[in-house]
Amino acid sequence: MTVWDRPEPPARPVPLDRERIVAAAVALADEGGLEAVSLRKVGARLNAGPMRLYGYIATKEELFDLMMDEVQAEILPAEPAGDWREALRNLAHRTRQAALRHEWLADLLGGRPAFGPNGLAVAEATLAGLDGLADVDTVMRAVETVSAYFTGAIRREITYLRAERATGLSKHDWQRASGPRMTRMLATGRFPALAKVVHDGTDVDAETSFATGLDWVLDAVAARLTPPPA
Amino acid sequence: MTVWDRPEPPARPVPLDRERIVAAAVALADEGGLEAVSLRKVGARLNAGPMRLYGYIATKEELFDLMMDEVQAEILPAEPAGDWREALRNLAHRTRQAALRHEWLADLLGGRPAFGPNGLAVAEATLAGLDGLADVDTVMRAVETVSAYFTGAIRREITYLRAERATGLSKHDWQRASGPRMTRMLATGRFPALAKVVHDGTDVDAETSFATGLDWVLDAVAARLTPPPA
């Protein structure tokens, strides 16, 4: 019985870790959206069966948690912000950029607590930028208000982006000219104010719209952080 | 062969309509969340098989669209608002109330265009409350900014509410005392700003937190709608 006769031992399975699992899941989600992420497909990318993953995660939801935290790393600013306004603005814009790179992020944003290591780091960096400017409760409210704004704004942006992609029409055109139902509804005269906005409104690009609303909110925060001189 | 011998003809199926379908779906979602809504279960509530529904909807997503629009009806204000601020505040609070009644709304909010009949009516009512206060683009930005805020805020509120229900702990306690991981992380000293907030922050109730942030945003809107006297 020489070596030649004996078969090679079965290939030891490539060792796995959460990092590789999450990377595979993120890749799948980037390509096909969240619904393209199945434990079977993630496993397949790693030459593993679906059950193999259960050594690293207890449930599919946990995989989503890990994916979110992975993206938080992209949001973490490279260097501390100059002032509080820049800190909050950066947080908002970096989150938006991450969502444009990973559209599925919009589906998860605000839908689960983000308390992974990177999520905590992002929170820390943000809060550090506001430290000492007001009592903790005011600071907290400021962060929450800004976060609520950009969470909602990003979701809407991605939602319309998907709708445009699905119909091949810009939001404006789609409401105005083409959406046959929309046109018909507006023509009934039951929605005068809406009709006016759809008709006369400018089709402003998403980024400036996001930035403008953000500036408004930041102004509001400013008014509370540094109360006007008495 | 008398009547008595002949069996009754097979019961004609109860006629269906979208209204009944949506009502069944909403009831299921209210009880068990969005994931409890399956075409089979909806059908079962109406003594119908799953395929029966495909005469009324083309896809499960469309059922969600109908569900959303159904809830928009609850959001539509009974009477026109007194001024623009009341209009926007009402929209926000009524949406929040709807989400507290139907928690699954938080999962859908901002995730799909809400252009059903009721959605349009809500949009109309809101825009009507702002009519003539500024150029259409500014009005649009105002509505979008406020909407983004309350979308995000509601999502966060429901998310934490669920987390509390799952762990049996209030957000505050849970971060501070009990969440063993959180405690450990904060103890590392790597998150000083965060630790301070968690430690010293007051556990303010959700409604006032929501209302406060909303007021800030409304102030910001006010500053743009009625520019300060030159």
Place this chain on the structure above:
DNA sequence: ATTGAGCTAATACGATGTATCGCAAGGGTA
């Protein structure tokens, strides 16, 4: 050499969204 422990893969199960198909009832026509 044997046993025990720890992973892994395989199998299995119930649920889901939806395509397909056959059928049966009702209405129109001869």
Place this chain on the structure above:
DNA sequence: TACCCTTGCGATACATCGTATTAGCTCAAT
């Protein structure tokens, strides 16, 4: 009254999913 045909419904079927269970295999310790 007999036939057909159209409409819509139910049943069946299929691929996919998350996950529980089971059985096997490899290595370390005895």
